[in-house]
Amino acid sequence: MVRPKPDLDALRAQIAALERRPVLADGAVMAAQRQAGGEDELLGLLKAPPGLLHEVFADEHRQSGTALGFTLGLARSLIADGRQALIYLQLGAEAQEIGLPYGLGFSGFGLTPDTLVIGRIATIPELLWALEESLACRAVAGVIVDLASHPKALDFTVSRRISLRAAAAGTSAFLIRYGTGREASAARLRWHVKPGVSAGQPFDAGAPGSPRFSIEIEKLRLGQVRQTEQRHLILDWTENGFVSVDPRKHPLAPLRRPAAPPRPQPAALGDRLSQAG
Amino acid sequence: MLWEKIKGGMRVAALDAAASRAGLTVGQNLSDARALVPDLLVFEHDPEFTAHVFSEFADWHSNASPIVAVHDAMTPYGDLVLDITGVAHLFGGEAQMLASLTGRLRSLGYTTNGAIADTVGAAWAFAHFDPGRIVPESELEATLADLPVDALRLGETQVGGLNQMGLKTVGQLYGRDRKAMQARFGASLVVRLDQALGLIEERVIPRIPIAEYHAERRFAEPIGYLDDVLMTVRDLAIQLGVRLAAEALGAQSFHLFLYRVDHKVMTLSVNAGRGTRDPGHIAQLFVNRSERLEGEYDAGFGIDMIRLAAGSLSPTADVQVGAFEIDDGAEDLARLYDRMTSRLGPLAVVRSKPVDTHIPERAVKLEPVVARTADDPNAPAAPPVRPLRLLPNPEPIEVIAEVPHGPPLRMVWRRVSYRVLKASGPERIEAEWWRTGRNLSFLRPAPDPGRPDEPPLDKTKKKVIAPRLDEHVSQLPTFDAEATVCDYYVVEDDGGRRFWVFRLGLYGAQASPRWYLHGFFA
Numbered sequence: 001m002v003r004p005k006p007d008l009d010a011l012r013a014q015i016a017a018l019e020r021r022p023v024l025a026d027g028a029v030m031a032a033q034r035q036a037g038g039e040d041e042l043l044g045l046l047k048a049p050p051g052l053l054h055e056v057f058a059d060e061h062r063q064s065g066t067a068l069g070f071t072l073g074l075a076r077s078l079i080a081d082g083r084q085a086l087i088y089l090q091l092g093a094e095a096q097e098i099g100l101p102y103g104l105g106f107s108g109f110g111l112t113p114d115t116l117v118i119g120r121i122a123t124i125p126e127l128l129w130a131l132e133e134s135l136a137c138r139a140v141a142g143v144i145v146d147l148a149s150h151p152k153a154l155d156f157t158v159s160r161r162i163s164l165r166a167a168a169a170g171t172s173a174f175l176i177r178y179g180t181g182r183e184a185s186a187a188r189l190r191w192h193v194k195p196g197v198s199a200g201q202p203f204d205a206g207a208p209g210s211p212r213f214s215i216e217i218e219k220l221r222l223g224q225v226r227q228t229e230q231r232h233l234i235l236d237w238t239e240n241g242f243v244s245v246d247p248r249k250h251p252l253a254p255l256r257r258p259a260a261p262p263r264p265q266p267a268a269l270g271d272r273l274s275q276a277g
Numbered sequence: 278m279l280w281e282k283i284k285g286g287m288r289v290a291a292l293d294a295a296a297s298r299a300g301l302t303v304g305q306n307l308s309d310a311r312a313l314v315p316d317l318l319v320f321e322h323d324p325e326f327t328a329h330v331f332s333e334f335a336d337w338h339s340n341a342s343p344i345v346a347v348h349d350a351m352t353p354y355g356d357l358v359l360d361i362t363g364v365a366h367l368f369g370g371e372a373q374m375l376a377s378l379t380g381r382l383r384s385l386g387y388t389t390n391g392a393i394a395d396t397v398g399a400a401w402a403f404a405h406f407d408p409g410r411i412v413p414e415s416e417l418e419a420t421l422a423d424l425p426v427d428a429l430r431l432g433e434t435q436v437g438g439l440n441q442m443g444l445k446t447v448g449q450l451y452g453r454d455r456k457a458m459q460a461r462f463g464a465s466l467v468v469r470l471d472q473a474l475g476l477i478e479e480r481v482i483p484r485i486p487i488a489e490y491h492a493e494r495r496f497a498e499p500i501g502y503l504d505d506v507l508m509t510v511r512d513l514a515i516q517l518g519v520r521l522a523a524e525a526l527g528a529q530s531f532h533l534f535l536y537r538v539d540h541k542v543m544t545l546s547v548n549a550g551r552g553t554r555d556p557g558h559i560a561q562l563f564v565n566r567s568e569r570l571e572g573e574y575d576a577g578f579g580i581d582m583i584r585l586a587a588g589s590l591s592p593t594a595d596v597q598v599g600a601f602e603i604d605d606g607a608e609d610l611a612r613l614y615d616r617m618t619s620r621l622g623p624l625a626v627v628r629s630k631p632v633d634t635h636i637p638e639r640a641v642k643l644e645p646v647v648a649r650t651a652d653d654p655n656a657p658a659a660p661p662v663r664p665l666r667l668l669p670n671p672e673p674i675e676v677i678a679e680v681p682h683g684p685p686l687r688m689v690w691r692r693v694s695y696r697v698l699k700a701s702g703p704e705r706i707e708a709e710w711w712r713t714g715r716n717l718s719f720l721r722p723a724p725d726p727g728r729p730d731e732p733p734l735d736k737t738k739k740k741v742i743a744p745r746l747d748e749h750v751s752q753l754p755t756f757d758a759e760a761t762v763c764d765y766y767v768v769e770d771d772g773g774r775r776f777w778v779f780r781l782g783l784y785g786a787q788a789s790p791r792w793y794l795h796g797f798f799a
Contacts, residue, residue, distance in 0.1 A: 062691075062774060062797070065666050069799020072665075082606050092625075099666030099797055103629030103641040108665070108799070113629040117646055119617065120625050130617055137613040139606025195773030197698060207701035208769040211799035237799065
């Protein structure tokens, strides 16, 4: 029996409408980048494909530097020719609690001081508005939102909307949150970052070395997820980007500082020189 | 009737028509006035408030002419000057304009007198002493001659002196010897006369700066809703955009003037980072700005006229994107920053700009993105080790460290104790002595340990010449280099967290040094 034409046209229109939805669009992006192997795949995720919503969790406010460092490492790879800007949004009142990004410290991440545009915003609704406006601009590489508190306004619906807008515009969004509680959210990737004791400088084992992050991927919603996947990584941030560190070869045991040998009191550097005449 | 305190006595400051009909005069004693008219209503006069209200009232008249000023040579309020060069034809001629302006004010209940003349001085004279006249340039001297000398905006003593001499009208001053008049009555007499006749230029400084490019719309019926205002702004932006496009100009600041029926003006301004004439963008900026208004929008009895003016013009040609040129998105970014700034405020969207100083908290300045300034070429290149995050105010911590300049071994911050595993430093950053506002003390030479002790110099024999310092400099506190030096350390604790701490002051200086935490590393 021949189906009547109007039904077929209606079905075609429906499929066409489905195909234009951004949900399927970014799922296709991820499927194209699947690689075999646990660790390679995770390292591949660190070169974050654009258009995703990431959540970066740190345990405490005092680890805010670690969280921002990891996020900048992720966002660094998104800067391209047509997308030059990174926008950082923070509530103005939280600057004393977790600190403001400091321009001169970006050189360790290969960014100049004026790459990051900082938005110091008064309220959460304005912050969400600024986030959506920035995501819509096609010249923005990534938007980083740093929230020290847990606002009620940021629920599943809002995160879903942010995720859709990020996928539609091809701009990534990074939400830095603090604490051990996890809420339902529509983020595609959820990272849990902890700092690790660094390896030390080559000339001075007692000095802090390259930043070391201990990463756990808590949520990975990009196509199929296998059961036995490795989800923990220890990474160093070096000039070559994120470098994986084998925990067995580089034990994180604390270094014992040797006692200082007895020596005479060195001259105080503020000593006054005798004025001639 | 208003009274005010002059020289300790309460005197009448202003009267209305009924009170002056009853025989009271300005300057009379208040008690005398009360005795003359028993049931008199008296109010204290607040000159500043009146002047302020009058200036706001003056702003409203900018819808008639762009150059409006309050003429405060004789009284702080009460005289309005409008420069109507080239504007009169819009109102159907000078006579029509004068009639409509004064008529409108009279219908609101104000007592108004007006006149039109070629100079400010002459217009003032006619408005006060012969109101309602429109004096063309050719007849200025002749008509001014008939007015009394008071019309020249002179002081009381000058007028008294002139009247004593028998010089009662301005015409009698015309042919006189200027030097003699100046010597007898003061230079201001000659200046005022010249100003009235147009021999000396007298400027009118407008209260609202003049905008050459503007679009305006008047309403037959006053409107009130903000949505209607924003719709009108959209239309006006299109008109303004066409005008700017004709001259290939773009503007960086836009001002919106809302003229209310009850003689008040509301202004809104937005700034754009780059010169623009795109009507959609301009309208969007005003929409964002209006969302930030909250309770300040008050249309009163209605809005009569809306004017959109463009300032800070710069040539902006239409850019043609070539076939092989990659659009780097700078234009889109500029618009994004404009929109965010218009909604969040100019100090909310900032970028870090390096500054030429070594002090860490001052080495980076947060400046608004829309007000970009050129980079300072003297700013030092990025120093080797700086934290990723900086606390706006360094927080004091308690530290156990090796004396004199060992790094911290243990520290207590925000009531949590940390055990430090790794540390590097110190990096010494001295205070900028040229900025501390303190007195640099002159150093005395240290006594030579080799020579035996000599008796101190006898003061009578050798005079010690002390350097002469200005009084205020010698009273400043002395700059103490040892107390203001900062030694910075990068410390890492057993959890891998890395902090940037510093010690303010040296051990061995007069004040004991204190430790602070300044930033976090990745």
